[in-house]
Amino acid sequence: MNTAREDILNALRGRVRRSESPPAPWQSRQHFDDPIARFADTLTSLYGEVIRATNADDALNRLGNVLTNLGATRVAVNDEPPLAGVDLAARWPDITWHIVGRTEGDLKSFCADADAGVTGAIAALAETGSIVVSSGPGRSRLVSLLPPVHIALVPVSCLTTDLLTWAAARAGEWPANVVAITGPSRTADIEQTTALGMHGPKRVIAILYGE
């Protein structure tokens, strides 16, 4: 007896149309005179928040303000730029930090009742107001997912026009998990009424730093 794989592929093989070739890659792109403004406007219109910072240092100051305003006492943080190497505990002694890959203890349960999760970003998309995060050493999937607030420190240098441009320019292997985050988790499943924070964070705050 044939395996399912053979059966399916054999059924298809007789039907291949060799003459039909795929179209050339799609070239047309949006153009934004001010990609930063487009990113900020779009993310804000999708219930996200954007804070502008001049440089990485300023971004950390602003992060401190956000955490103070939240009254955050437990914060999970990915060990990635621009946070890697910063002595968080010395800078914010009132907060219990879980630094991914460095702090002992169960990351999942810490994230499940943390007040906020802080990450960097591997890209940001101006068109759609998206923040792209990835898994990898020191990069947890849960930090940007389980806590009620996600704060992303996004360098302007990683801002790209759109998904098309970013996907075309991206090189090398894909990490196991890459997520384009476009605003806070939301649902409209009960009577079409928007409610934030269904499974993921209720608030997404992008601190956009650099020129």
Add this chain to the structure above:
Amino acid sequence: MNEVSFHNFRVSAAQAIANAHLQSAIDGATLKFRNGRRAMLADLPDVEAMRDHFKAMRSATLAHLTDYLEQFECNARAAGAQVHWARDAAEAQQIVIGIARQHGAQLAVKAKSMTTEEIHLNAALAEAGITSVETDLGEWIVQLAAEAPAHIVVPALHKTRQQVAELFSREVGKPLSADDIPTLTAEARRALREKFLAAQIGISGANLGVAETGSIVLVTNEGNGRMVSSVPPVHVAVMGIEKLCPTWDDAAVWLELLARSSTGQPLSVYTTVLTGPARPDDPDGPRELHIVLYDGGRSRLIGTSYEEVLQCIRCGACLNHCPVYQEAGGHAYGHAYSGPIGAVLVPLLLGLEQYEALPHASSLCGACLEVCPARIDLPRMLLDLRAEEVTHGIIAPPEQAIEKSAAWLLRHRRLFNLLTDLGRVFQRPLVRHGGLWLPRRLNPAQERQLPSLAPRSFHDLWEELAAEEAAPAPVARRRLPSRRTTVTLAGLSLLPLALLWRLLRRKGGKRR
């Protein structure tokens, strides 16, 4: 078994039409999506050309599907995923159950997925003693109510907040108020969060797969796709074999069109790309990723005139623009795939005989074709399916006989005149305000009337006019009707009789 007969469709459509809450919910949701779609697509440059490009890409992918499937499998394996193949629903169920058992899983969390609806995975898991919890809020509501989804994007469209509050109260064991939707949502978050943290396996579909990297992409707004693929130690994704694209360029175009066409968002909140399970140096994520490539009748359609239906990306735009869906609601279609796409796809995958009414659930207005991101010609396929019902004898012999005699009758003018004259007399008890009302038994919703036969036929009147014209000094020249026009007009006037017969026959319900 006749799943969606004409009678069944009519009865549940009539119920939907009588349900005021449902009607306003459908109107509200579809209007919002239609407006959102229009605004969001307008934001893209060259969007019409982009849709053409997308269609060409989808078509070329299906033309070489074996190559892309093999490439996808090879790259997914290289990334550490385990790839399985399933010919039919039973095989797909067994694969998922097998993986769950292997890990001793008793609790599974499920992200929203139409493909797993299609294979009835929840029922199969339950039978195998595995509890499977839907985690998309709408799907969870529908699961708690033990119902089917009413829309492919908003499954619980038909539920009022009071009904939701009742269902949730029962589930969490304390009374919840219907007044406050954010609180209801927060309760659901809490209840489902527990499930996510406790589950041993996460199950999802896949919106698309990318052959060049062996990645799958999950798109959700709530984050259930992220949760099931990040929190439990094992993740199983069931993907239809047609959901592939060759490259990341193609995937990006797909994603640019998907959320815009669907909910009127630039991108869904979470676009999750999964390439293999967690790497050894990842701090978290599933140790195993299983991808089940599911055929379920799709391979049969490749190379046929119905292949185009496999270009569908399940955006739901055709539902939101369909006048029949908007009145009849999703449940009348008798399957999780409803609306125009369901009306074509379901008979093709599961059998035209069982779903004979679906190709008729359309006014053929063409709105679905106009809005489909892949420009799938659903109206053409609806017509082809109707034609197949005739050629394959799915239309019952009496109706075939009647239609043949009608054709014959139209060629015999005098007999035709005689019968319509008789009709004028016998229709009298049924005519009200100029319309022909069928008795309630035949017309359950009493929402339709047929045109009654006019006191005098057009043919009669025409002869009179022609006679006048032949009289001296006509004011204006009138053209005489061609033979073809006469036959067409006669045919039209016979239509009510044919329809009457059809209704009478359907009333009987089962046949053969």
